[in-house]
Structures are given as C-alpha cells and as structure tokens.
Amino acid sequence: QKEVEQNSGPLSVPEGAIASLNCTYSDRVSQSFFWYRQYSGKSPELIMSIYSNGDKEDGRFTAQLNKASQYVSLLIRDSQPSDSATYLCALKTSYDKVIFGPGTSLSVIP
C-alpha cells in the first residue's frame, strides 16, 4: 500500500467554484500534514500545514484533517485560473521525513 494516496485527476472546476482535493495516508503515527502547490517546472510551495483534527482556514483555503479516518483534504473557495496547478499532499513520517503523494492536477476553467 502506498503511504500517501491522492486522485491524480485532472480535476476541472469552473472559475468561482469550490475545488475539493482529497488525500489518504497509511501511517497512523503521522502527526504533521501539509498541502503544497506545484506549477509545471517549478518546485513545490507550501499552502497549508495542519496538525490537529478539524478544520484550518487561511484565506480561500481550508484544510481538514481526520486522523481516525487517516484523511486530509483541501478546499479552495472561489477558485481562480491561477489556482490551476498540481496539489501535493505530504506528511511527516515517524522517521522525521516528509513524503509526498502523487499529486492531483487541478484545472480552473475561466
């Protein structure tokens, strides 16, 4: 079983809609979770980090964590064409390393 799983997409949403990105993980010990955005040919940039169960909001972004279900999600409200990118879910393992999921490609249609 892969340690971090995401739907590869592509996920297409119209401009102004809510984009919902999901991630599941296998390591029950993991406590730190991250969402990164990566534009083509660029390195990842951190959008959100979340460490506790529940929701965490930052502007148009909301991360949700459910450790019992081993599930992390990212909601993007009022999606903009500039949000079109690959979104990477990541977690810090019990060995203090950050590993990444395969990423979900998001396309926001004007």
Next chain:
Amino acid sequence: GAVVSQHPSRVICKSGTSVKIECRSLDFQATTMFWYRQFPKKSLMLMATSNEGSKATYEQGVEKDKFLINHASLTLSTLTVTSAHPEDSSFYICSARVLGDNEQFFGPGTRLTVL
C-alpha cells in the same frame, strides 16, 4: 525569510561525467536538508536526508556511491551525481529545515539532462 537557493538551475552534461548541485539556505541555518528527485508527471521522491556534519541517510533503492551528498555547513549541502547516465535526467529539488521545526523550505530545483 526562509529562502533556499539551488545552483545551477539547469545543467546539461554528457553521459559518464559528474555533476554537482548546490543547495543553500540563505537566511537561516538548516540543520537538516533533504534531496528529492522528480520525474515528469510524477511526484517528489525522497532520495536522502542530510544532517550537518554527519553522513547522509539514503532511502531504499538510492545508490549512495552514485549520489554523493555533503552537508559541510549549516547553510550548504551538495549533491553530486557521479558517472551520470541518461536515466539520471530528472528534476532535483532540495529542501531545508531547522531542527525542531515542522516546516521545510524548498529550493527552486535543478533540471539535469544527461545526453
């Protein structure tokens, strides 16, 4: 703050040669640096973890004699791809972290093409 640089941004080399990539934390001291590799349309794969002043820890399947990592100071880590082959062509990205912090900061990446 928290800027990480990489040099070079792009490099093209001939098969059999060695290439060195530098990763620098510009405004903080990085006790730990990570090296990732990313193939087209794939995710980042962790290659190794390096702690300042000690030997790097390589992930399973990564040849330590081929990918030499040196973390000689708190602001600099280098990755040397030795005897490069075309299959080593990839996007190499480093990241840096301060001891005790959760967040790691990524460099802009180095695109390696081996002819």
